[in-house]
Amino acid sequence: MRIPSHLEKFRRLSALRGRLDSLEDFELWYWTTLTAGTNALNAVFHDAGMTSDDPVFSTIPGVHLVRHDDGTYQRELRGPGDVSHVNWPVVDGAGDPDVEALVAAMVALETWRDACVRSDLAPTPAIANECDAAFRQVESILRQRFPGELA
Numbered sequence: 001m002r003i004p005s006h007l008e009k010f011r012r013l014s015a016l017r018g019r020l021d022s023l024e025d026f027e028l029w030y031w032t033t034l035t036a037g038t039n040a041l042n043a044v045f046h047d048a049g050m051t052s053d054d055p056v057f058s059t060i061p062g063v064h065l066v067r068h069d070d071g072t073y074q075r076e077l078r079g080p081g082d083v084s085h086v087n088w089p090v091v092d093g094a095g096d097p098d099v100e101a102l103v104a105a106m107v108a109l110e111t112w113r114d115a116c117v118r119s120d121l122a123p124t125p126a127i128a129n130e131c132d133a134a135f136r137q138v139e140s141i142l143r144q145r146f147p148g149e150l151a
Contacts, residue, residue, distance in 0.1 A: 001082055002053045006043035007149055010036050010142065017135075022128035027117055029128075033135050034113065037106050040142045042082045044102055047145060050091050051080045058082040086110055098141050105137040 013036035020029040046053035056064040057073075058081040065073045080091060086106035091099075109131055115121040143150055 001042065001057075002055055003043050003046050003146075006039040006046070006053075007142075007146060009039040010043070011150055013039065014139070022132065023123055023125065026123040026128065030112065030117055030123075030131060033131060034109060037109055037135060037138045038083065038085065040138050041086060041102055041106055043142065044098055044145055045083065045091055048096050048099055050096075050099070051082065052078065054078070054081060056081060058084070098145055102138060102141050105134045105141070109134040109138075 013032050017029055017032040017036065020032065022029050042051070042053075045051040054064070056066045056076075056078070058064050059075070061080065062077055064076050064078050064081055066076045067073050083091060086103055112123075112127055112131055116123045116127060121127075139150075
């Protein structure tokens with residue numbers, strides 16, 4: 001996806017998560033938070049030149065669905081594009097402080113995915129607050145990296 005598409009998804013998902021209750025709607029709130037964060041991650045990776053923002057759909061690392069002029073899609077092997085989750089695939093962001101901070105925030109957020117969404121750990125206010133703090137860090141980095149584009 002292109003950077004503007006990632007930023008638009010981030011805006012829409014951020015607005016949606018603001019309408020959900022972090023405990024009562026935890027699973028939806030969490031997935032909205034995680035998906036918004038993943039779009040932020042992809043936008044920053046693209047902006048840093050670490051991954052391509054070609055208008056293709058990444059499926060598994062290195063494999064992309066590419067739309068052709070006749071409207072059909074075909075799989076193509078390409079370099080790294082959009083990531084599905086932080087560190088899947090791993091993108092080397094060493095040396096870029098925004099990328100390093102963003103990855104750390106997303107790792108903190110993803111800590112609760114399996115425990116609370118795929119398993120039976122009941123979310124607590126402390127867990128929701130930790131997820132929200134990680135998201136606020138993601139949002140702050142994105143606003144600094146793309147000033148004026150998230151209004």
